[in-house]
Amino acid sequence: MAWRSRTRSLQVFDTELSADAVEWCPLPQWQNVLACGTYQLLKTPDGAGVGSSIPSRVGRIYLFQFRQEGPLCPPLTEVQRIDTPAILDIKWCHVPVSERPLLGMATATGELQLYKLIDTQEGSCGLKAVSSLELGPDRLALSLDWSTGRGDSSGMRVVSSDSAGCVNVLSVAEAGLTALSQWKAHDFEAWISAFSYWDTQLLYSGGDDCKLKGWDLRVGPSTPTFTSKRHSMGVCSIHSNPHREHILATGSYDEQVLLWDGRCLRQPLSESPLGGGVWRLKWHPTHEHLLLAACMHNDFHILHCQQALEGGGGACPVVASYILHNSLAYGADWSRLAPGGPPPSSPQERAAKAGTRTECGGHLRIQYESPTASFDTSLEDEAGRYIPENSPPLAAQPPTPAEDTPSLSCLLATCSFYDHMLHVWRWDWSPEEANVGGAEGGLREAGTGDQGEAGLSTDRRAAEQEEKSATHPAQ
Structure with a gap:
C-alpha cells in the first residue's frame, strides 16, 4: 500500500525582529501555548559607534495560543510580547515547576533567564520573569537544555553553552537558578549542549572546533568521556532521543545529520546529507523514528530514522x-496537539468543488507575499503530486509503514531569520486508499525562497564562516 505525505501552511506571522527559536509547551494543560524568540543586531548610523567593541543586540519573546475554530479563522492568537536581550535559544521545561510551566531563555547578554507561565485576568496566559543568572562576562549564551526530557523532575538541572567555549550546568529550584559548574569545553564557540535524557549525569557538547564531546558529571569535567571529529565543520545541534535509550542525533555546518549509539561513539549509525547546515534537530514527542531538522540554507525536513535505528545503516x-x-x-518544533479535522483541500480541489476550471499548464501557480519579498512557487501538478525542485534528493526510498499503522497528522511551528517569519503548519502521512476522491493528494511541499547570505559569525571567525556558507545568530 502506497503512502502519501503532504504539508500545509496554516498561518504565517511577522515577528518584526529576526526569528531564530520556537517552542511548543509540552505540558498537557498548556500544549496550545507557543513561544517564539527573536534576535536583532542593531545597525548604527554611519560613523556612529566607531571603535565600540560591543554590538547592540535586542530581542523579543512572543507568546501565542493555538485554537482551531474553523477553516477561516487564523489558529494563532498573540497573547503577549516582551522586549528582551537578543535570544539565541528557548526551551520549555518538560515538567511543571511549582505546578506551572517554566520557559528557559539563552540570551546575547550571557544570561539564562527563566519565565513562569501564569494565568491573566483576561482569562488568557502570560509570561512572568522569575530568575536569571549571568554565565560570565563578555559572552553570549548560545543554547540550553533541560534534564527533564523524559519527564523526570528529580535533581532538575539546565545546561547551557556559550560563545567563550564553555559549558555551564545550573540547578533549578523554586528559589531560581544556581550555578553548579562551568568548564572550558571547546576552543571556539560552544554552539550546543544537551543532556542524555536517559542518564542525566551525562552531557554532550558541540563547538565551532568541529568536535562533539561527552561529559560525565560524576567524574568532573577535567577530561571528556569521548571526543569525536566525525563532523567536518562546527557542531551546532544535538538532541537525545527521549524514546530510545543511547540514541543521539547531531547536526553540523557540514550539512550532515549523524545518528549515534551512545555506547559506541567511534562510528555513527547513519549519516544523512541534508544540505544547508543543520542548526536544530528535534525528535518527535511520541514517534521515536521521526526527526525534524532545521537546515539554515535548505529549509525544514522530516527524516524517518527507523532503518538506521534498527541497525540497517544507510542514510x-x-x-x-x-x-x-x-x-x-x-x-x-513539533506540537503535541493533534490537528483537528481532515487536511485542508488543495487549491485545485477547492476550484473543483466550486465548479470552476483551473488552467495550470502543468503546475498551479500561486503568489506568496512576505513583508520583505515576494515570489512565485509551484505547489502541485495536475495529478496532485509535486516535489519542489529545491528539496533535497531522497537519501533512500521512503519507508512504507505496516498495514495496521494509523495515519499520522502532526502540527509544527518553524521560524526563519532575515524575513522574520513564524509559520505554523501541519503534516499528514496517510495511505492512498484512505484519501477519498484524491483529496489527500501526493507529496506536498510548499514554496521556495531566497537562501539568505550569512553574516552572523564573530569577527574572528568571519572569513571562515563565509567559506562555510552557513550562518548562526551570534554576531
Whole structure:
C-alpha cells in the first residue's frame, strides 16, 4: 500500500525582529501555548559607534495560543510580547515547576533567564520573569537544555553553552537558578549542549572546533568521556532521543545529520546529507523514528530514522519538507496537539468543488507575499503530486509503514531569520486508499525562497564562516 505525505501552511506571522527559536509547551494543560524568540543586531548610523567593541543586540519573546475554530479563522492568537536581550535559544521545561510551566531563555547578554507561565485576568496566559543568572562576562549564551526530557523532575538541572567555549550546568529550584559548574569545553564557540535524557549525569557538547564531546558529571569535567571529529565543520545541534535509550542525533555546518549509539561513539549509525547546515534537530514527542531538522540554507525536513535505528545503516530518508520560508531556517518544533479535522483541500480541489476550471499548464501557480519579498512557487501538478525542485534528493526510498499503522497528522511551528517569519503548519502521512476522491493528494511541499547570505559569525571567525556558507545568530 502506497503512502502519501503532504504539508500545509496554516498561518504565517511577522515577528518584526529576526526569528531564530520556537517552542511548543509540552505540558498537557498548556500544549496550545507557543513561544517564539527573536534576535536583532542593531545597525548604527554611519560613523556612529566607531571603535565600540560591543554590538547592540535586542530581542523579543512572543507568546501565542493555538485554537482551531474553523477553516477561516487564523489558529494563532498573540497573547503577549516582551522586549528582551537578543535570544539565541528557548526551551520549555518538560515538567511543571511549582505546578506551572517554566520557559528557559539563552540570551546575547550571557544570561539564562527563566519565565513562569501564569494565568491573566483576561482569562488568557502570560509570561512572568522569575530568575536569571549571568554565565560570565563578555559572552553570549548560545543554547540550553533541560534534564527533564523524559519527564523526570528529580535533581532538575539546565545546561547551557556559550560563545567563550564553555559549558555551564545550573540547578533549578523554586528559589531560581544556581550555578553548579562551568568548564572550558571547546576552543571556539560552544554552539550546543544537551543532556542524555536517559542518564542525566551525562552531557554532550558541540563547538565551532568541529568536535562533539561527552561529559560525565560524576567524574568532573577535567577530561571528556569521548571526543569525536566525525563532523567536518562546527557542531551546532544535538538532541537525545527521549524514546530510545543511547540514541543521539547531531547536526553540523557540514550539512550532515549523524545518528549515534551512545555506547559506541567511534562510528555513527547513519549519516544523512541534508544540505544547508543543520542548526536544530528535534525528535518527535511520541514517534521515536521521526526527526525534524532545521537546515539554515535548505529549509525544514522530516527524516524517518527507523532503518538506521534498527541497525540497517544507510542514510535516513526525507519523508516531508517544508520550504515556504523565504530565509534562513533556524527554529523548529513539533506540537503535541493533534490537528483537528481532515487536511485542508488543495487549491485545485477547492476550484473543483466550486465548479470552476483551473488552467495550470502543468503546475498551479500561486503568489506568496512576505513583508520583505515576494515570489512565485509551484505547489502541485495536475495529478496532485509535486516535489519542489529545491528539496533535497531522497537519501533512500521512503519507508512504507505496516498495514495496521494509523495515519499520522502532526502540527509544527518553524521560524526563519532575515524575513522574520513564524509559520505554523501541519503534516499528514496517510495511505492512498484512505484519501477519498484524491483529496489527500501526493507529496506536498510548499514554496521556495531566497537562501539568505550569512553574516552572523564573530569577527574572528568571519572569513571562515563565509567559506562555510552557513550562518548562526551570534554576531
